Amino acid sequence: MASDPDPLQDFCIPNLKSPNKSCKNSTAVTAEDFVFSGGKSAGTFSESGFATVAANPSNFPGLNTLGMSFVRADFKEGAINPPHVHPRAAEMVYVVQGRVYAGFVDSANRVYAKVIEEGEVMVFPRGLVHFQMNVGKRRATVFGCFNSQNPGTQKMAASIFGSGIKEELLEKAFGLTSKEIRRMKRMFDS
Amino acid sequence: MASDPDPLQDFCIPNLKSPNKSCKNSTAVTAEDFVFSGGKSAGTFSESGFATVAANPSNFPGLNTLGMSFVRADFKEGAINPPHVHPRAAEMVYVVQGRVYAGFVDSANRVYAKVIEEGEVMVFPRGLVHFQMNVGKRRATVFGCFNSQNPGTQKMAASIFGSGIKEELLEKAFGLTSKEIRRMKRMFDS
Amino acid sequence: MASDPDPLQDFCIPNLKSPNKSCKNSTAVTAEDFVFSGGKSAGTFSESGFATVAANPSNFPGLNTLGMSFVRADFKEGAINPPHVHPRAAEMVYVVQGRVYAGFVDSANRVYAKVIEEGEVMVFPRGLVHFQMNVGKRRATVFGCFNSQNPGTQKMAASIFGSGIKEELLEKAFGLTSKEIRRMKRMFDS
Amino acid sequence: MASDPDPLQDFCIPNLKSPNKSCKNSTAVTAEDFVFSGGKSAGTFSESGFATVAANPSNFPGLNTLGMSFVRADFKEGAINPPHVHPRAAEMVYVVQGRVYAGFVDSANRVYAKVIEEGEVMVFPRGLVHFQMNVGKRRATVFGCFNSQNPGTQKMAASIFGSGIKEELLEKAFGLTSKEIRRMKRMFDS
């Protein structure tokens, strides 16, 4: 299940100074280009207690053309990674520490969810809504890897209520009043 | 942007009687296998005035292994096709008749939406939330084609509120009270 | 059955001013980039009564990297779309109006052809010879979608007789005299 | 330019006795499965002096799932491989012996043709019309490899005139009289 085209060379470290991001000459490539250290500690926590560090070719050049990338996510007690979709990748989540309620929903609106613990792995198929919540007593950390160098992320609440879709359509889609929709829009406006 | 594997033969009409859906012997294949007539008229309208006829290899055997499929959608006045995602395909929508407000949201929560009319075409990238609403004075009909033989469909409201995700997670994700979430769940319970 | 590589981003609107057609900055992208209006009416009719409007990334920038494109074809009474091949895509044809004799030939030289009518859909596998002819009493219009952003088109008569292949080879291939081949070449010379 | 799906295992020697052609147990696989000897000599010559031996997973089981196959073609003096298309593969032809006029036509009806000699290689892009003719004084032999395990072959004259397409359409497509078309049909009827 491929999300990216096949590579045409061993690797292609993007030449960030070049306008068309051509590959660097291999003599200018070093081992450091293939190592990412930015995930050694948690990212910046949101108010709700969720933090991510996402690696992709722009901050981890060695990933370019390899068809993979990853995210480190940290959850304070009770924090969530809200329902979202990666349009271009399946995801495999490894629990580094903590206990996490995790799951996804299939095309028939059936949820597959479970509490997973340190050392366990859960997989979310490409393009389907999935989510996590720290249900343990301490911080939880997960490592999620993707089979695309740029999987994309669409958070459901923000993409629907925070994007400027016509109110009338949202009222009909969610069975909410105009007032309720406007409250949702204020909450998720970006 | 491929969503299906490449074909290994000219075509493969599934042998529906075979447990493993092998290809029919080509002498048993006819022109009818490559034609679908089920989209000549609208499907059954929902209470909200929306109807679809979806063609895929199970009802249109010629599509099998070709990497394409389609849907005919009809909208009564004001009816919507609510925000949804196709996890395995981009979609190109051709307006057969009527005026339709249509759009999608990108990974940065920005909406690209517009009223499109008879003969116009809009494209929705793979895996991103998109939607339509009949904003004309009469019935609207669109023909949507996909670059997968089985694109999948995940309606956002139903997949989130009608699938059985833990209430606590939904409360946090949408900033709604327990009571509000339960109302949503009743509305979309399938 | 994929004909294009997988996308690496939500979309990539080509920067037509850039020599290497890099993607436009997303702040310069609008809903109009994802809508094509050029298919609202028929293209320019040939003497033989056939007209096409083809959408691809050069006139419909939103298609770029999405792996789809389409063509609107109009036929005056009796007009044909002559036998041709799309080297990089399967095609799904929806009859917008009229009655069209349509079909394709497989690798075993067997034809699958049928008259299709308004609302019917026929599919042509990738790389195989196919054709259409208006067999109704009024103008016919079809909408054909492809699973490649640039499927290519090779019209058989023109590519064989109008391309400059050695006459001796053509005589042998078609069992025609030198004089007959030269008549064919005059007819299809481009 | 991929024509087949990616493999899921080192190899898959088809179990020809199994109805669904599952992979043989690897203990039953031998080196012979990966070697094809049928191309050591020419195939059976047609009246016109052309002979082929085509290897594919049915006679060379090791090719299964590897995305490659090949053909050996032999030409008596003056013989041709008539204009044809491989719907699912590019082809690379190596001249084992002799002198061959070879070429292909692009989507703009332009021919790229040249006489190639022993040890030279010519490439034909996927899905485009191409051809060869022995222009040397002795037998010519070529080895053509494909990037699909089943590229398919559609000979233009036979697929158009020998397949049963409606005469009226062919008359219009080729500018020929009804009588001329009927002569062509007799010639290529299979």
Add this chain to the structure above:
Amino acid sequence: MASDPDPLQDFCIPNLKSPNKSCKNSTAVTAEDFVFSGGKSAGTFSESGFATVAANPSNFPGLNTLGMSFVRADFKEGAINPPHVHPRAAEMVYVVQGRVYAGFVDSANRVYAKVIEEGEVMVFPRGLVHFQMNVGKRRATVFGCFNSQNPGTQKMAASIFGSGIKEELLEKAFGLTSKEIRRMKRMFDS
């Protein structure tokens, strides 16, 4: 960089009782099918102090058709994961604990190697020789994910010296005497 075909459905849990491993009916699928617990602790250590637990569709059914899989590897002090190749996947290694010297060699025989620590990630391009060694003072654990559901593994020493390749060829390839080659063969004979 795709190593597996694109999926045709949300997921396909293999029906292990079926000879052709068809997909289970979705009503028989549970959240447990998408979770793997076998990596909570280290696998069985070899004499040399290396242990792996590999997840793939046969022990983690949810991975089937998703194009991903993973391995947990544990290293006692000084232990190595010897030079090897995954023929069908790139790999991304996350250091769960410890300090690991890791690297790969490119097609120009240049090594890219570095000591990586807890929380760091290194990537190895598809099909290239790579290796790891615990250079810390305590046990090291890494989590490696692959963009294929069955990446394959070929350990260089064992595949070359333990597979039965003709001695004469190995002597020439490695510049070793017949006696030295025989010692190597005894060491790696499987």
Add this chain to the structure above:
Amino acid sequence: MASDPDPLQDFCIPNLKSPNKSCKNSTAVTAEDFVFSGGKSAGTFSESGFATVAANPSNFPGLNTLGMSFVRADFKEGAINPPHVHPRAAEMVYVVQGRVYAGFVDSANRVYAKVIEEGEVMVFPRGLVHFQMNVGKRRATVFGCFNSQNPGTQKMAASIFGSGIKEELLEKAFGLTSKEIRRMKRMFDS
């Protein structure tokens, strides 16, 4: 089994003067771009009696984006093509002349090897170690084609002993003494 992305046009002859290697304007493309003559005779022989001529888009521009390339290899009596891996392609080898012992090793360290003769073909799956040796009495010549425009080559001995991997790791991996490893390194240092 795809090793390269699908093409987006009939062909793309790289504009070598352009920094980003865009496609040449088709009016500047000629038949010569699709023909390679460099394989008419053997390449330069190494001391050990092995010679190769490799065609790829840099010396055979017509291959660009077509997903294929090839190598001509010549062996003096007894010469070898040492164990190596192509990370991005399967290979199909046609024996032009001579007798060659050829084979590959699978992921289970089992070798599949055989003497093949003029006109025979052997296939090596993508990413697996394979090798050849001239076991005949005269020069041997083979034509190997790949399903990638740039398959890459990693010679096992040189990539392991000539690349600068830490000696300690190599000692452990091959069960050799420090002195033996240093001898190997001198032999393969590039």
